[in-house]
Amino acid sequence: MRPFSAFFVLIGTLLAAGGYGATFFLSMHFRSMGGNDLDTGLALAEATVGTLVGVxxxxxxxxxxxxARTTALAALCIGLGVAGFALIDRMSGLSVFPGFLVGFGWGAFCLAAPMALAERTSDTDRGFWFMRFGTIQMAGIGGCPAAAAFAIRSWHWPLTSVLYLVGGLCALAALMLEVFGRISPHSSASPVQERWLRQIGAISRTRAAYPIVMISLCACVFSGLMTFQMSFVQGTHAQAGTFFSLYAVTVVAARWLLTRVVIRLHRAVATKLLLGIMVLGIAAMSAVPYYTGFHAASAVLLGTGYGLVYPTIQAQAVNDSAAMHRPAALTWFVVAYFVGTFGFPAIGGWVLVHLGKIALIALIAICGLAALMLAIMRDKHDRHSIGPFAGA
Structure with a gap:
C-alpha cells in the first residue's frame, strides 16, 4: 500500500463514515417536523432492511x-440517503427510502472496504492498515456529528443544509474510493462466500457464536446512546456536540495508545474489562441529570470500552471459527452489528416515547450487561473445550 493510495482510501473512509454519523441528527430532524423519536427509530429500522439486502x-x-468500486458505490448510496432525509420537509412514509439507502450503503461499505484493503495489502502489513482504517472510520462516525453540532450552534446553519453538505461529502468519498481502486494494484482475492447463510449452523456450534451475538448487543448500546443523545441531554446543561466530540477523540486516542496494551492482555480478560468500562459509560449517562460532569465521563468511557472491544471481539469471531468458515463468520459478525446498530433505535424510540429516558437507559444497560454475561459464558465454554478452538 503506497502512501498516495492510502490517502484516497482513508479520506474516503472518513467522509463516508461521516454519512453514518449524520444519522445521529435524525432525532432533531424529525422533531423539527413535528415527529418524535419513534419516527427516528422507524427510519433506522428501514436501514436494517437495507443492510440485510446490501451485505x-x-x-x-x-x-x-x-x-473498491463496490465500496465507492456504497459511499454514494450513503450520501443519497442522507440527502434524501434533508429533502423530506414534513412527516410522511417517504423517510423509509433514505433510511433504506443509508442502511444499504453503510452495510455494503463496512464489508466491501475491508475486502478492498485485503486485496491490496500483504499478510505482514494488513493488521497495520486495518487498524488505521478502523480508527479513521470511528473518527468519521463521531467527528461528523460533533462538527455538525458546532455548525448548527455557532454558525446557525439549518440542519437540512448540514445534511446536504454531508451527502455531498459522501459523493466526494465515492469519487476518492473509485480513484483508489484505479491507482492501487491488487491481487485477486476471493470475495465473501455466497453460502454464508447456510454456514450459520456450523458457526453456531463453535465459540464464534458468542462474539457474534455480543457485537449485536454492543451495537445496541452504541446506537442507543448516540442516536438518542439529544433527547438524553434535554433539560440539562449538557451539549450533545460535546458528547460526540469526546467520543470521537477518545476512540482515536484509545486505538492509537492502548491497542498494544489490550493485545498483551489475555483476550478473554481484555473483553470483560472493556465491556465493564462500556457499562460504566451507560451508568454515567444515567447520572447526567444530577451532575453534567458525568456526560463527559460517559463519552470517554463509551469511546474507550466500545471503541476497543469491537476489534477485540471481531478477532475472536474469526479465530473461534474453522478456517473454511471464517469468511462466513466475519459476514455474520457484520450483519449482527448492523442489526443492533439500526434495529435497536426502533425499539429504543418506542421505549423513549412511551416509557421515558430512564426506561431507555435501563434497556441499554441490560444490553451491555448481557454482552458482559456472554463474555463470561464464552470463557466457561473455553475452559471446557478441547481441540483447535480452545484457548483462542
Missing part, C-alpha cells in the same frame, strides 16, 4: 466490478 450483495458485486 449479501457485496460478494456478487465484488466479483463483477471489484471490491
Amino acid at each position: 449479501p450483495l457485496v460478494g456478487w458485486f465484488a466479483q463483477r466490478i471489484g471490491a
Whole structure:
C-alpha cells in the first residue's frame, strides 16, 4: 500500500463514515417536523432492511466490478440517503427510502472496504492498515456529528443544509474510493462466500457464536446512546456536540495508545474489562441529570470500552471459527452489528416515547450487561473445550 493510495482510501473512509454519523441528527430532524423519536427509530429500522439486502450483495458485486468500486458505490448510496432525509420537509412514509439507502450503503461499505484493503495489502502489513482504517472510520462516525453540532450552534446553519453538505461529502468519498481502486494494484482475492447463510449452523456450534451475538448487543448500546443523545441531554446543561466530540477523540486516542496494551492482555480478560468500562459509560449517562460532569465521563468511557472491544471481539469471531468458515463468520459478525446498530433505535424510540429516558437507559444497560454475561459464558465454554478452538 503506497502512501498516495492510502490517502484516497482513508479520506474516503472518513467522509463516508461521516454519512453514518449524520444519522445521529435524525432525532432533531424529525422533531423539527413535528415527529418524535419513534419516527427516528422507524427510519433506522428501514436501514436494517437495507443492510440485510446490501451485505449479501457485496460478494456478487465484488466479483463483477471489484471490491473498491463496490465500496465507492456504497459511499454514494450513503450520501443519497442522507440527502434524501434533508429533502423530506414534513412527516410522511417517504423517510423509509433514505433510511433504506443509508442502511444499504453503510452495510455494503463496512464489508466491501475491508475486502478492498485485503486485496491490496500483504499478510505482514494488513493488521497495520486495518487498524488505521478502523480508527479513521470511528473518527468519521463521531467527528461528523460533533462538527455538525458546532455548525448548527455557532454558525446557525439549518440542519437540512448540514445534511446536504454531508451527502455531498459522501459523493466526494465515492469519487476518492473509485480513484483508489484505479491507482492501487491488487491481487485477486476471493470475495465473501455466497453460502454464508447456510454456514450459520456450523458457526453456531463453535465459540464464534458468542462474539457474534455480543457485537449485536454492543451495537445496541452504541446506537442507543448516540442516536438518542439529544433527547438524553434535554433539560440539562449538557451539549450533545460535546458528547460526540469526546467520543470521537477518545476512540482515536484509545486505538492509537492502548491497542498494544489490550493485545498483551489475555483476550478473554481484555473483553470483560472493556465491556465493564462500556457499562460504566451507560451508568454515567444515567447520572447526567444530577451532575453534567458525568456526560463527559460517559463519552470517554463509551469511546474507550466500545471503541476497543469491537476489534477485540471481531478477532475472536474469526479465530473461534474453522478456517473454511471464517469468511462466513466475519459476514455474520457484520450483519449482527448492523442489526443492533439500526434495529435497536426502533425499539429504543418506542421505549423513549412511551416509557421515558430512564426506561431507555435501563434497556441499554441490560444490553451491555448481557454482552458482559456472554463474555463470561464464552470463557466457561473455553475452559471446557478441547481441540483447535480452545484457548483462542
